[in-house]
Amino acid sequence: MTHYSAERFFDLVLWLAGAGHFIILAASFQVPARLRWKQELAQLMPLNRKLLWVQSGFTVLTIIAFRTLTLALHAELMRGDRAAIGLACLIAIYWTGRILVDAFLLFPTRTGLRAGGSLSAMSFLQCCSWPSPSVFWGLLMWQIWFR
Secondary structure, three states: OOHHHHHHHHHHHHHHHHHHHHHHHHHHOOHHHHOOHHHHHHOOOHHHHHHHHHHHHHHHHHHHHHHHHHHHOHHHHHHOOHHHHHHHHHHHHHHHHHHHHHHHHHHHHOOOOHHHHHHHHHHHHHHHHOOOHHHHHHHHHHHHHHO
């Protein structure tokens, strides 16, 4: 792959990765209904219920931030600015961790719950497609070693 073709490739996939965060947000809004949170969370103590909602809210805000920053800092990511490369590293680590958690912690324990299992499978497939951590890992490798 030539430098020009690599640059064109990353130019396109960064736009797709930024837009792909919309897909994940759409899926995340299905979580409460699919996992029957209204019934399930009613069994928790109020503090535990609030903790789950707060954690979920911060997850949504993180995904919104990743989407916004990937799209807003597209030129900086393409130039290889240090702060942008740090952001790409953070996003790559986050989505890699998310895939590993889904694959090894959620899949095995949710096999008996059809909604939970299908939701985990859906989030796993979305994380493997867009925004794929491989986009951000690839960008890091391209910017650090091949440029």
